[in-house]
Amino acid sequence: MSDVFRELQKQLDQYSVGFPATKSGVEIEILKHLFSPSQAEMFLDLSLLPEEASSVASRTGRDPAQTAEMLADMAAKGLIFRLRKNDKVFYAASAFVVGIYEFQLKTMDEKFAALVERYFDEGFSLTDTVTIPMRTIPVNQSLDVSFPVASHDDAREILKSQKKLAVAQCICRKQQDLVGHTCDKPREVCMVFGSHADYFVENGLARFIDLEEGLKILDTAEKGGLVNQPFNVINPGGMCNCCGCCCGVLRTLNRLPKPAEMVLTNHYAEVDPETCTGCETCLSRCQIAAITMKDDVALVNRDRCIGCGLCVTTCPTGAITLKPVDQEALRTPPAGVRDLMMQIAAERGTSVMPLKMQGK
Incomplete structure (x- = not known):
């Protein structure tokens, strides 16, 4: 048997x-x-x-x-x-x-x-697939409005399109707490939408919130240096806000030599060497170890950058900007979970x- x-x-x-x-x-x-x-x-x-x-x-x-x-x-x-x-x-x-x-x-x-x-x-492991359940989208403040940004790549627009929102504690940070690897990132920042929100709230895993609180949570996540990771579909059932030290997906990506190859992202960070002062603020903001220093200037490794934009929002001189990938490299996520x-x-x-x- x-x-x-x-x-x-x-x-x-x-x-x-x-x-x-x-x-x-x-x-x-x-x-x-x-x-x-x-x-x-x-x-x-x-x-x-x-x-x-x-x-x-x-x-x-x-x-x-x-x-x-x-x-x-x-x-x-x-x-x-x-x-x-x-x-x-x-x-x-x-x-x-x-x-x-x-x-x-x-x-x-x-x-x-x-x-x-x-x-x-x-x-x-994530290495036997080219598509993973989560994707990375930029923190809103890092987006350059001179470039067109699809609504599924804009965290605030994703929240505005939802009829029902709930927020839960991050299970990855809770799991890491219990194995003795505590970090100082915000905890109640993982959001679920629609029927997923109903399920989480009914099971005592989350609480309902309104749009205003949801947008404040995005601000808290950005200030805390967390990566916006919605489900990898156009109409996601939720959005995590992740750190590289606790999140299972980011921890796995950090093990890879070229994590950018595994992530559906339509942006990348670029440094202007003329205005970079070498303050190194961006090094600690990056959750994927994509930035190093060379001759006192920040250098972005495109093979590692997943386009989250966290380095952009705290650069004191505005030396780092988020750029859209070339038109032919733009990718659209699957429509829904079944397609994914x-x-x-x-x-x-x-x-x-x-x-x-x-x-x-």
């Missing part, structure tokens, strides 16, 4: 950036920490497409009442996603990142934090269709 937790790992490895196996098996420890065997079995019967409990029960031959109860419990524990629409409740499988991991904000403890840290060192998941799956050679439904 196959191990249900190994089957669950294989299924999660199909979604987003994956959930690959490790030599130590720490990924199985993580799954056993989160799921019971029966919950793992239920997850294997779900897909990324939201479905009512009655439909899941009918399709899988389960008892309708028990199915509804288990799905509701799993959604409350952050093991699956829940969507409420027209007085109906729908449930769907979720990727580990972005998804199940972030849903553990309320229950993150020292044991889980330590397991995640081990997995980050042994298993987490399908694109990543195609690049990784996986499928968004559950393995069980494929007969595997």
Whole structure:
């Protein structure tokens, strides 16, 4: 008989950036920490497409009442996603990142934090895909209005387009706190929108906010030196504000020699050597180690720069500006999460269709 937790790992490895196996098996420890065997079995019967409990029960031959109860419990524990629409409740499988991991904000403890840290060192990778779940957009104050900027590249415009906003504590900073790597960056800065906001608030992970507070949070994030990272779609379900020392994505990118190749960004920083005074303020602002000093002048490594603009807003002489990439290099993110998941799956050679439904 196959191990249900190994089957669950294989299924999660199909979604987003994956959930690959490790030599130590720490990924199985993580799954056993989160799921019971029966919950793992239920997850294997779900897909990324939201479905009512009655439909899941009918399709899988389960008892309708028990199915509804288990799905509701799993959604409350952050093991699956829940969507409420027209007085109906729908449930769907979720990727580990972005998804199940972030849903553990309320229950993150020292044991889980330590397991995640081990997995980050042994298993987490971004190198088998050219598209990642998050993208980088410039902090608003760094944008040059003389260049046209798409609304999906403008953090403030993204917030203004949302009907429902909520803010949560950063789970990455909480996880790092628990493994003894505390940083001094702001904490309540990660925002979720629409149905994701509903899910986070209902699960006690976030609180609703209005647009005015959302814009103030962006200001706080910029002053704190945090990178705007919305979901990598035109209509994102959320936006993180990340630091290079705690964020799983930025920590992974920092390990790469050319992180700019992995990030969908339409901007880059450029230094005017004539006006740079060599104050080195930009070195600490950069979360990706893209700036060095040469002959007392700041030098931007285009292979590392992800175009966040944090260096621009605090340059005392205005020597650093944010430039748009060449027209032929401009990239538009996928329209929605389903398109993103399908694109990543195609690049990784996986499928968004559950393995069980494929007969595997």
